[in-house]
Amino acid sequence: MSVIPRIAAQVFKESVRDKVLYNLVLFAVLLIAASYLIGQLSAGQDVKIIKDLGLAATQIFGLFIAVFIGIGLVSKEVERRSIYGLLSKPVRRHELILGKYVGLVLTLAVNVAVMAVALYAVLGYMSWAETEEFRQGWEASATDPAMLAAILLIFVQLMLVTAIALFFSTFSSPILSAVLTFGLFVVGHFNADLRNFENVVDSPVAASLARVLYYALPNLAPFDVKAQVVHAHPVSLGYVALTSGYAAAYIGALLLAAVFIFSKRDFK
């Protein structure tokens, strides 16, 4: 059997024990529950607010988990030199990277699932507590299955962010990796603006630079379909598939680059 599942399982086991992770998930679940109270304050709007806040909490806390655990996965092994023991086992360097990645994606999957269940539970309770008449006023049912599309895309986006964090951590310090990853996360949401850059500036150099950046930097805005889902605009299966395909290609390229850099490194 390959060592990748073994390394992945170990990452999962260790992160389940991690207090930081517990606190993040607990906090996210509390926030989702609290959104119920906020929802109570705004009659009629409540179900939308809860959905919006709940999905945002899932994304942001997932982001923290992806970045903080993601950058530590490899760089901690190198910094604390536990990598000496690990690499002397029959483990190839690319297997180490892939095992770590798969393990964290698994951890994220469980956490996103926990948050999704919490969100549906709050919404389900709300639907049960309200009168039929009141429910009629909602654009989409409280436990609208279309929200799963939004949650799935959040998860795919987190997979991409994890790959970014892992990529940076193979060659830079944990702090720099965190800064770079958060930076790309923010830039990734405004990526579309780069495309329109050429209409704004005259300089052809600046315009082509913007074009290069547009294609090179990850485009994270398409993964965010919260608004559509909350307002009951359909998200097609094709759209989900296409966006996931983009993520898969980007993740593949990042992992390839991470493996390439990591395989050439000296561990001094």
Next chain:
Amino acid sequence: MARYAIRLQELTKDYPTGFWRPRAVRALDHVSLDVEPGEVLGYLGPNGAGKTTTLKLLMQLIYPTFGRAEILGRPAGDIEAKRRLGYLPESPYFYDNLTAEELLVYFGGLFGLTPSVARTRASTLLDRVGLGAERRRRLRKYSKGMLQRVGIAQALVNDPEVVFLDEPMSGLDPVGRRDTRELIRSLRDEGRTVFFSSHILSDAEALCTRVAITVQGRLVSTGRLADLAFEVQGWELIVHGGDSAALVGLGLDAVTTVSDGRHVIELPFDRPPDQVLPELSRLRFQVVSLTPRHESLEDYFMRLVARRQAPAA
């Protein structure tokens, strides 16, 4: 089967240093060395000689600038070779949150052992290095010497043919050093090849079939330790039983009492053991071990260098 268990050919490593004006530091300079299966080789040298560098090259944790390293006839880093070797890194560190048992089960799994087989092996090995009672404690709470022992146990989890130990005695108390010496001896008796580094001669003395000595990245001599002339400067004597107060009466000043009634006595050069032993046995002490303390490798090299320079002057 490969002719050599370990083979270094012209192995050379430069470390780049300095960010603005990069300059290479040569840590290892064309080292060639063959180790036969079943040999116990002491890889000796003073601090900074390049011992750790050599071991890291053998594990392919770093890549050579020039030359090559082979284990069991395969190039360093080869996965099949890694299945059959064990490695104790220098001042090892593993994972704080794991217990010793969990660590060994995880590493065993990387060799394809099932959890139950790995657990059995883990408990045997942890008993063997004297950590049986602490196996369920998190590594965070381990002392330096205990981590060193875990490091030795994890190096043996796959029942390796070739064992690499980087400073296996460092951080260990006298009893721990003696236990480790016995362990290495038993590895030798089991027919394994052992390659261990040290800067302390007495470690090598009791164990090695052969030593290789490096200074500043160069291999200066290889051979049986007895054939290389080191001066004896004293002895380390471990005794057991008897009355500790009586030791003071013998005028032995360097006495340390360690666990379960053992005393470690440092004998200076002018008190050879044959003078002291009759007295001790009269006082009903039993000898546990006696190890000569040689001049340090540094002193040896100073003498070597001085002797080389003398005829020219």
